[in-house]
Amino acid sequence: MAAQNTNDQPQTPPFDPRIEAKLGVPIKNIIAVASGKGGVGKSTVSVNLAVSLARTGAQVGLLDADIYGPNIPIMMGVDEMPPVEEGKLIPAEAHGVRFMSMGFLLPPEQALIWRGPMLHKAIQQLFSDVRWGELDYLVVDLPPGTGDAQLSLAQIAPLTGGLIVTMPQMVSVADARRGAAAFEQLEVPILGVVENMSGEIFGSGGGETAASELGATLLGTVGLDADVSASGDLGVPIVAARPESDAARTFSVLAHKVVAQLRAVSGGNQPQLRIV
Ligand SMILES: Nc1ncnc2c1ncn2[C@@H]1O[C@H](COP(=O)(O)OP(=O)(O)O)[C@@H](O)[C@H]1O
Numbered sequence: 001m002a003a004q005n006t007n008d009q010p011q012t013p014p015f016d017p018r019i020e021a022k023l024g025v026p027i028k029n030i031i032a033v034a035s036g037k038g039g040v041g042k043s044t045v046s047v048n049l050a051v052s053l054a055r056t057g058a059q060v061g062l063l064d065a066d067i068y069g070p071n072i073p074i075m076m077g078v079d080e081m082p083p084v085e086e087g088k089l090i091p092a093e094a095h096g097v098r099f100m101s102m103g104f105l106l107p108p109e110q111a112l113i114w115r116g117p118m119l120h121k122a123i124q125q126l127f128s129d130v131r132w133g134e135l136d137y138l139v140v141d142l143p144p145g146t147g148d149a150q151l152s153l154a155q156i157a158p159l160t161g162g163l164i165v166t167m168p169q170m171v172s173v174a175d176a177r178r179g180a181a182a183f184e185q186l187e188v189p190i191l192g193v194v195e196n197m198s199g200e201i202f203g204s205g206g207g208e209t210a211a212s213e214l215g216a217t218l219l220g221t222v223g224l225d226a227d228v229s230a231s232g233d234l235g236v237p238i239v240a241a242r243p244e245s246d247a248a249r250t251f252s253v254l255a256h257k258v259v260a261q262l263r264a265v266s267g268g269n270q271p272q273l274r275i276v
C-alpha cells in the first residue's frame with residue numbers, strides 16, 4: 001500500500017516480537033485504546049490515530065472490537081466488508097487504513113448478549129480469521145469498561161501498549177483510572193493518556209490529573225470541536241478531511257508520541273532486517 005501523504009519521514013517502526021511469535025501474523029505493534037466508559041471519544045481517537053499513523057507512511061490496521069457500539073464503519077465511511085476470500089475475512093480499506101469491525105459481523109440493530117466464551121471466540125476470530133497482511137500498527141478500539149473484552153484481548157494477543165482516553169471532568173478521570181488498572185493487571189504498559197473534548201464547556205485538566213495519578217504521560221489534548229464530530233459522521237476523519245486544522249495537528253502529534261512510547265516500551269527490540 002502506498003504512503004498517502006506525507007511531509008513526515010517514514011521511520012523504522014518499533015517492533016514487538018511477541019505478536020508474530022504468538023499469533024503467527026506479521027503485525028509489529030498492537031495499540032489498545034480504552035476508556036472507562038462510552039461516549040468519551042475512544043472511537044474518534046482510534047480512527048484519527050490510525051489515519052495519522054498511515055499518513056506517516058506506515059501500514060496500519062484498525063480493529064473495531066467494540067461489541068456494544070461498533071461505529072468505526074460509519075467513521076471510516078465504509079459500511080460493508082469485502083467478500084470473504086478462501087475462508088478469510090478481508091479487511092475494508094479507507095483513508096489508507098485497513099479495518100475490520102464487529103459491526104460487519106453482527107446483524108444490524110440487534111442487541112446481543114455476550115457471554116464470556118462467545119466474546120472470547122469473536123475476538124479471536126478478528127485476529128485469526130482476518131487477512132490483515134503486514135502491519136506496522138494495529139489500533140484496537142475496545143468496548144468501554146474494564147471487563148471481559150480487555151481480558152480476552154490480552155489473552156489472545158500480546159498488547160504492545162494501551163492508550164487511555166478521558167474527558168476533562170473528574171468523573172471521567174475516575175473511569176479512566178479503572179481502565180488503566182485493568183491494563184496494569186494484565187501487564188500491558190500504558191502508553192499515555194489523551195484528554196478529549198477539552199475546552200470551555202467541559203473544562204480541562206482531567207487528562208493531566210489522570211496521567212499524573214497513573215504515572216503516565218499526557219500525550220494530547222483534543223478540544224471539543226464540532227468539525228471533529230461532523231467529520232466522524234461523514235466518514236472522513238478530521239485528519240483526512242482537514243489536515244491543517246488544530247484538531248488534526250493534535251492527532252498527528254499524538255501519533256508521533258505514541259510511536260515514541262511504543263519504541264520506549266519495546267526496549268531494545270530491533271526490527272528484523274527485510275531484504276527488498
Ligand atoms: N473532540 C471532539 N469534539 C467534538 N465532538 C467529539 C469529539 N470527540 C468525539 N466527539 C463526538 O462525541 C461522540 C462520542 O464519541 P465516540 O468517539 O463515538 O466515543 P466512544 O467511542 O468513547 O463512545 C461522537 O458523536 C463523536 O463524534
Ligand SMILES: [Mg+2]
Pocket residue numbers: 042043044066069071
Ligand atoms: Mg466507540
